[in-house]
Amino acid sequence: MNTVKICGLKQEAMIETAIDAGADHVGFVHFPKSPRHLELARIEELAHFVGKKAFSWVVLAKPSVELLLKIAQDLPSVAGIQVHGALDADMLAQVRAVRHDLKIMRAYSVSLTGDLPTQEEMRCYDYVLFDAKPKADDKLPGGNGTRFNWEIMQGFRAPVPWFLAGGLDAENVQIAISQSGAKMVDVSSGVEAQPGVKDEKKVEAFIKAARFE
Numbered sequence: 001m002n003t004v005k006i007c008g009l010k011q012e013a014m015i016e017t018a019i020d021a022g023a024d025h026v027g028f029v030h031f032p033k034s035p036r037h038l039e040l041a042r043i044e045e046l047a048h049f050v051g052k053k054a055f056s057w058v059v060l061a062k063p064s065v066e067l068l069l070k071i072a073q074d075l076p077s078v079a080g081i082q083v084h085g086a087l088d089a090d091m092l093a094q095v096r097a098v099r100h101d102l103k104i105m106r107a108y109s110v111s112l113t114g115d116l117p118t119q120e121e122m123r124c125y126d127y128v129l130f131d132a133k134p135k136a137d138d139k140l141p142g143g144n145g146t147r148f149n150w151e152i153m154q155g156f157r158a159p160v161p162w163f164l165a166g167g168l169d170a171e172n173v174q175i176a177i178s179q180s181g182a183k184m185v186d187v188s189s190g191v192e193a194q195p196g197v198k199d200e201k202k203v204e205a206f207i208k209a210a211r212f213e
């Protein structure tokens with residue numbers, strides 16, 4: 001069964017819908033420019049609500065080390081941090097020293113095979129994720145509903161689990177899986193009625209389509 005992550009959730013009811021439909025991972029965005037932005041205290045509340053029923057991620061873009069450490073210290077219910085943008089080894093070591101069980105997922109923006117990281121680089125993280133490169137006028141580093149050429153992932157091997165993301169929806173996710181070879185998929189915009197507002201039927205349809213093998 002493919003693994004599914006539903007990102008940009010904001011309310012308990014929609015989290016319940018996603019988990020009941022089979023979502024294994026859920027994500028909460030902390031990035032003020034995003035229509036999915038939540039304050040850290042609310043993210044802890046939602047991650048606590050999720051509990052062991054799914055894996056809870058906080059999604060960040062170019063975070064400071066202070067923000068990473070705050071999450072590691074103050075958000076015990078969160079299981080992982082998804083970072084769009086570079087992270088240096090020292091930052092990672094500081095976070096892991098505070099909470100060794102907190103998983104780190106590095107999100108890469110890709111469009112060509114040459115954008116894919118090396119095996120050695122990926123080994124620094126617990127998970128990696130591949131999303132499309134934002135366009136020049138996009139305000140967000142991810143969550144733009146933009147897809148990339150999934151065929152660049154053909155034959156791709158990673159030393160850690162990897163998610164395919166970027167512009168997925170219920171209609172295209174099976175094609176994306178077969179073209180990329182992904183076993184783990186992540187969606188945000190493609191299950192929304194409008195930016196920041198998830199649609200229950202789209203969430204359920206995506207999970208059903210993504211899990212089908």
Ligand SMILES: O=C(O)c1ccccc1N[C@@H]1O[C@H](COP(=O)(O)O)[C@@H](O)[C@H]1O
Nearest residue numbers: 007034142143144145166167187188189
């Ligand atoms: O969703 C956001 O607002 C966001 C903000 C900052 C960084 C990442 C963000 N979203 C992540 O981008 C990918 C792809 O999303 P989409 O399906 O193309 O909308 C996903 O991991 C989102 O969590």
